[in-house]
Amino acid sequence: MKYTILIGLLVLVLLTGCSEVTEDTLTLDQGTDEYEGTWSRQAIYSDGLLLDSEGATLVLNSGGFTSFNDICSNSGSVETREGVMVLTVTESDCPSIIGVGSVVTSYYSVNGDVLTLVNNEYGAEVIEDYLRI
16 A cells, blocks of 8 residues: 555656646747656655655656556656656556546756656645666
């Protein structure tokens, strides 16, 4: 059960974000590819408290993403706009509240080899920290 919740949070963070961000207020980034690559999740925080430090891998490229751990995987399309990452799940075998067809929006930042994803949509600030591998 704990693992299902953690996987759900991973997908949630990858696929959700603040409701104030809309397609109308954003423009597509021009040639921004700093997020592209393979990332290893280091930790998930909820409202500033460490929720999980179990690893997972996230692969991002200009058109898609794949996230996986020892239990399951998700994949789909990715778009970035002014520090916002929008992921649409097209394949999943994870037991999660986020399934095929889900669209998740998160704020993202890349600082050197650290990728941070922030999601506020479900009543708590959830932050995921990744290292480039």
